[in-house]
Amino acid sequence: MTESPAPRASHASVLDGRTPLIEFADVTRIFTVGDSTVRAVDGLDLVIGQGEYISIMGPSGSGKSSLLNLIALLDRPSSGSYRFEGHEVTQAGDDTLAAIRREAIGFIFQFFHLIPRLSAAGNVELPLVLAGIAPALRRARVTRMLEAMDLSARATHRPAELSGGQRQRVAIARAMVTEPRLLLADEPTGNLDSQTGIQVIDLLENLQRTRGITLIVVTHDPALGRRAARRIRLVDGRLDADVSD
Amino acid sequence: MHDSLQLAGGALAANRGRTALIMLATAIGVAAVVLLAALGEGARGFVVGQFEALGTNLLVVLPGRNETVGGPPPVLGTTPRDLTIDDAYALTASRDIEQVAPLMVGEAPVSTAAGLEREVTVIGSTAEMAALRHLDVGQGRFLPRMDPKRGAALCVLGFGLAQELFGLAPAVGQWIRVGDRRFRVIGVLRDAGVSIGTDFNDLVIVPVASAQALFDRRSLFRVIAGVRPGADLTRASATVHAIIAGRHDGEDDVTVITQDSVVATLGRILGAITLGVAGISAISLAVAGLLIMNVMLVSVTQRREEIGVLKALGARTADVHRLFLFEAVMLAAGGGLCGLASGLAAAALVRRLYPAFPVLAPWWAIALALGVAIVAGLVFGVVPARRAARQDPVNALARR
Numbered sequence: 001m002t003e004s005p006a007p008r009a010s011h012a013s014v015l016d017g018r019t020p021l022i023e024f025a026d027v028t029r030i031f032t033v034g035d036s037t038v039r040a041v042d043g044l045d046l047v048i049g050q051g052e053y054i055s056i057m058g059p060s061g062s063g064k065s066s067l068l069n070l071i072a073l074l075d076r077p078s079s080g081s082y083r084f085e086g087h088e089v090t091q092a093g094d095d096t097l098a099a100i101r102r103e104a105i106g107f108i109f110q111f112f113h114l115i116p117r118l119s120a121a122g123n124v125e126l127p128l129v130l131a132g133i134a135p136a137l138r139r140a141r142v143t144r145m146l147e148a149m150d151l152s153a154r155a156t157h158r159p160a161e162l163s164g165g166q167r168q169r170v171a172i173a174r175a176m177v178t179e180p181r182l183l184l185a186d187e188p189t190g191n192l193d194s195q196t197g198i199q200v201i202d203l204l205e206n207l208q209r210t211r212g213i214t215l216i217v218v219t220h221d222p223a224l225g226r227r228a229a230r231r232i233r234l235v236d237g238r239l240d241a242d243v244s245d
Numbered sequence: 246m247h248d249s250l251q252l253a254g255g256a257l258a259a260n261r262g263r264t265a266l267i268m269l270a271t272a273i274g275v276a277a278v279v280l281l282a283a284l285g286e287g288a289r290g291f292v293v294g295q296f297e298a299l300g301t302n303l304l305v306v307l308p309g310r311n312e313t314v315g316g317p318p319p320v321l322g323t324t325p326r327d328l329t330i331d332d333a334y335a336l337t338a339s340r341d342i343e344q345v346a347p348l349m350v351g352e353a354p355v356s357t358a359a360g361l362e363r364e365v366t367v368i369g370s371t372a373e374m375a376a377l378r379h380l381d382v383g384q385g386r387f388l389p390r391m392d393p394k395r396g397a398a399l400c401v402l403g404f405g406l407a408q409e410l411f412g413l414a415p416a417v418g419q420w421i422r423v424g425d426r427r428f429r430v431i432g433v434l435r436d437a438g439v440s441i442g443t444d445f446n447d448l449v450i451v452p453v454a455s456a457q458a459l460f461d462r463r464s465l466f467r468v469i470a471g472v473r474p475g476a477d478l479t480r481a482s483a484t485v486h487a488i489i490a491g492r493h494d495g496e497d498d499v500t501v502i503t504q505d506s507v508v509a510t511l512g513r514i515l516g517a518i519t520l521g522v523a524g525i526s527a528i529s530l531a532v533a534g535l536l537i538m539n540v541m542l543v544s545v546t547q548r549r550e551e552i553g554v555l556k557a558l559g560a561r562t563a564d565v566h567r568l569f570l571f572e573a574v575m576l577a578a579g580g581g582l583c584g585l586a587s588g589l590a591a592a593a594l595v596r597r598l599y600p601a602f603p604v605l606a607p608w609w610a611i612a613l614a615l616g617v618a619i620v621a622g623l624v625f626g627v628v629p630a631r632r633a634a635r636q637d638p639v640n641a642l643a644r645r
Binding site (some may be wrong): 069070074075095098099100101102103105107109113114115116117118122126127129130131135174180 | 252255256258259262551555556557559560561562563564638639642
């Protein structure tokens with residue numbers, strides 16, 4: 001990992017005095033399907049500061065999910081540079097990336113992706129298990145997190161016994177239990193009714209404000225997208241708009 | 246480590262049907278190894294026990310030098326000195342030797358007054374033979390104690406031969422003709438069935454001097470020496486060699502076979518058979534291992550989402566790898582322990598039903614069965630575990 005240079009001048013206004021968390025420089029991600037190649041992300045320059053609330057929007061196939069996977073360190077750019085918290089990560093090993101995900105990044109998915117055989121508490125505990133935290137400490141943190149999500153009464157329930165909103169709150173608890181600095185939400189309300197969706201998004205915004213975490217929401221719901229302070233729009237893997245309030 | 250075990254255990258518990266089937270396959274394999282080995286060991290114990298009933302404290306002295314213990318003396322080549330009745334009784338000078346029975350063996354036509362005639366094995370021996378070979382007399386008595394160098398017109402018949410010659414009429418007191426001599430029947434052996442080596446049902450036992458005269462041979466067929474209980478067989482055998490050498494002008498020209506060496510040879514043969522059978526049944530364990538691999542591979546495909554989530558949450562490749570490997574090993578070990586329990590239970594049942602048959606699983610079979618089961622779990626768990634660990638989280642999570 002190399003030392004990061006000072007942010008470029010063009011970023012200064014966007015960052016608004018924040019420390020950069022994510023710095024993309026000319027990042028491209030190419031997928032090969034048979035003979036054809038798709039530039040899912042095409043020469044993207046993007047800087048996201050610590051504590052920002054960002055929505056990423058765009059039509060289907062615009063590269064939203066690809067960008068999210070790149071940000072999440074689940075995928076690697078085909079070319080370009082990605083600095084996470086100032087460290088170049090494009091060449092980092094799998095275990096290093098896994099360690100960053102464990103320690104710094106929380107995930108929320110459209111389909112919750114809870115492990116069906118584990119209870120709500122078990123699902124929330126999972127990232128702490130992977131982080132190698134001692135059982136007693138784990139249980140305390142899980143209990144606190146479930147309380148914060150108003151899920152204490154549901155701790156022993158399996159995902160199948162929970163409503164959609166409850167499942168997404170379990171997923172949020174799981175994402176937040178490691179106290180990450182970056183929370184990534186991929187269509188977090190996509191599988192919920194509008195009422196529950198609003199509750200979930202209120203919860204996420206509240207976490208972003210009170211804990212100072214960076215929240216990135218990928219959505220194609222304009223109403224949801226408009227709530228973010230900074231709104232990024234992708235078309236064909238390129239930045240179409242980057243608007244801040 | 247503990248957490249991985251718990252997670253793996255949870256995954257197994259969540260798929261009870263699948264887990265039970267795999268464990269059953271492994272259990273059958275392990276139980277087969279354990280039970281077959283136990284049966285083999287039982288057979289070995291049974292046969293060896295039968296031999297030991299004949300007396301492991303016996304030394305058999307044969308005229309002629311034979312380097313390989315256990316075989317008959319050489320037919321051609323050396324012309325050994327006679328092994329005489331005096332040689333036989335000289336052995337009792339040793340502290341280690343309790344009693345001896347000189348033995349002549351031959352074939353002779355046997356007939357009765359009624360005119361029945363047949364070639365029968367004739368054994369010449371002394372009163373001590375009954376004790377040394379555990380012979381029981383059903384009617385009358387065995388050869389009396391007398392000067393072994395004096396013949397007597399007395400004989401003891403095997404049970405089968407007595408029936409053949411005299412039917413239901415009492416044989417004791419009757420006269421028979423053996424070769425060109427007449428003998429009075431003084432006893433009939435109890436129905437002994439076929440003991441290993443000799444058919445004691447179909448023979449005539451006469452005093453050893455009478456047999457020498459009958460066959461016109463001076464040299465004994467062999468001498469059976471009973472070693473004092475607790476005495477060392479090797480030392481007793483050395484003493485026999487020394488005594489005979491002293492009597493044969495310093496030439497050690499006899500072969501001494503211990504019953505022990507025969508038992509040991511048989512034990513080795515049966516042990517090898519047991520090992521072979523157990524090895525074959527271990528193949529069924531390998532098949533169980535293949536089943537484990539198949540099921541784990543299916544499981545990897547079914548649990549793409551879980552693997553993706555684990556990776557997204559920061560699980561290292563090694564973590565996922567370990568998780569699936571633990572599952573495979575837990576399946577194998579769980580099945581192995583169940584199989585071990587049922588194999589041992591089955592062996593115990595056989596032991597209870599046939600107390601004479603010492604069916605007991607040897608420790609090596611238990612180790613082999615469990616070892617092969619666990620190694621199979623490990624080996625066949627590696628491929629699915631690696632496939633799971635290599636899953637691309639993006640793809641795994643994108644699918645729904």
